Amino acid sequence: MALAPRIVLVHRRTEYEELLDRHATRGQAEFFLASRGRDIAEVEQRHHDLTSRIREVLAGLPNDVRRTQVERGDLDRYQFAPEDIVVIVGQDGLVANVAKYVDGNPVIGINPEPERNPGSLVRYSVKQSGRLIGVALRGSLRFEERTMVEARLDDGQHLVALNEIYVGDRGHQSSRYSLTLPTGERERQSSSGIIVSTGTGGTGWASSLANDRQLVERVPVATSTGLLWWVREAWPSRWTGRNYTNGALEERQRLRVLVESDSLVAFGDGIEADNLRLGWGQTLTIEHSARVLRLA
Numbered sequence: 355m356a357l358a359p360r361i362v363l364v365h366r367r368t369e370y371e372e373l374l375d376r377h378a379t380r381g382q383a384e385f386f387l388a389s390r391g392r393d394i395a396e397v398e399q400r401h402h403d404l405t406s407r408i409r410e411v412l413a414g415l416p417n418d419v420r421r422t423q424v425e426r427g428d429l430d431r432y433q434f435a436p437e438d439i440v441v442i443v444g445q446d447g448l449v450a451n452v453a454k455y456v457d458g459n460p461v462i463g464i465n466p467e468p469e470r471n472p473g474s475l476v477r478y479s480v481k482q483s484g485r486l487i488g489v490a491l492r493g494s495l496r497f498e499e500r501t502m503v504e505a506r507l508d509d510g511q512h513l514v515a516l517n518e519i520y521v522g523d524r525g526h527q528s529s530r531y532s533l534t535l536p537t538g539e540r541e542r543q544s545s546s547g548i549i550v551s552t553g554t555g556g557t558g559w560a561s562s563l564a565n566d567r568q569l570v571e572r573v574p575v576a577t578s579t580g581l582l583w584w585v586r587e588a589w590p591s592r593w594t595g596r597n598y599t600n601g602a603l604e605e606r607q608r609l610r611v612l613v614e615s616d617s618l619v620a621f622g623d624g625i626e627a628d629n630l631r632l633g634w635g636q637t638l639t640i641e642h643s644a645r646v647l648r649l650a
Contacts, residue, residue: 357437359491361419364442364452365408366426370394370401400467407466407480408443414484419491429455430628439490441483442476449475450554450623453502453516453647460497462486462650474557474576475649486650497648501552501579504643505620511630514643515622517555521611521638522547522618524626528589530614535598536607542614544594546586550609550640553578554647555623560584567600581642583609603641611638 367375373383373394384394415421424432426448434440434456442448443464452461463476464483478486489495505519506512513519523529526546533548534540551560553574560573563584574580581603588596603609613632620638621629632638 358420359437359439360435361415361421361487362434362438362440363412363421363423364426364440364448365423366444366448368401368404370397373397404466410480411441411443411464411483415487416491426451434459439487441487444476445471446473446475450516454514454622457645458648460490460495460648460650462490495650497650498577500554500577500647500649502643502645502647503550503552503581504641505630506639507630507632508637513620513622513628513630514645516552516647517623518549518551518559519620519622519640520547520549521620524617524619529618532612532614533598534610535601536603536609539598541595541598542593543585543588543596544591545588548583548585548611550581550583552581580604605642608639608641613638
């Protein structure tokens with residue numbers, strides 16, 4: 355017998371809470387902010403506004419529905435269940451943080467600060483949340499599938515990302531590797547890294563790279579199933595080339611990177627602390643992930 359759906363509300367700590375953690379008291383936090391020309395009253399008010407909007411979302415849930423809350427910092431220790439409906443209250447970036455930990459779960463993004471957040475992924479207001487969650491609990495809410503990208507090392511380690519994966523030097527300095535395209539062409543390169551972007555990530559790093567190269571028309575729409583890859587600042591020399599610096603990956607196509615430097619990394623969605631460490635001679639394969647994000 356299938357379990358009844360459970361609502362998992364995901365949020366992140368406010369700046370005010372993080373300041374109290376760091377400085378122990380409100381007075382010390384106030385002094386710290388004042389030394390940087392900021393007023394703690396604004397930070398405190400934003401904290402109260404955000405927490406009250408989270409309470410409003412929770413108050414709109416049916417009384418008999420199972421529920422729990424998860425803070426962003428605990429995501430890597432939390433096990434989502436198949437019956438979970440994930441409700442994210444926060445910024446667009448929080449959706450990307452959650453995406454790597456869910457597997458087919460329906461995700462609803464609620465924007466608690468429309469005056470601050472673009473709302474590309476958290477597309478609904480707090481006032482809309484109760485109705486949307488009710489429809490989701492009845493199994494009638496429509497979702498769109500967002501493609502994700504996966505990087506996999508030859509030792510079995512892997513990571514997935516919603517926006518993009520970066521491969522290169524931790525400090526974004528020169529890194530050496532051999533790049534093998536899906537068509538078999540291979541080139542030894544020295545560059546400041548490789549970016550592989552999804553359609554969702556098309557408004558981020560990929561957009562900037564495409565704009566610099568007058569290739570904006572190649573950036574896919576958010577719901578595209580294709581991936582784009584870009585080599586940043588490839589340096590030509592007697593040993594390295596720059597003939598292959600951007601391209602597309604269709605489903606079942608792979609980009610392979612043979613590491614020829616010490617201490618390269620791969621990380622997703624700008625979360626540098628959660629990375630794969632790549633050593634000399636290792637091969638990293640980048641392709642479509644089997645996971646997709648089901649986003650309301």
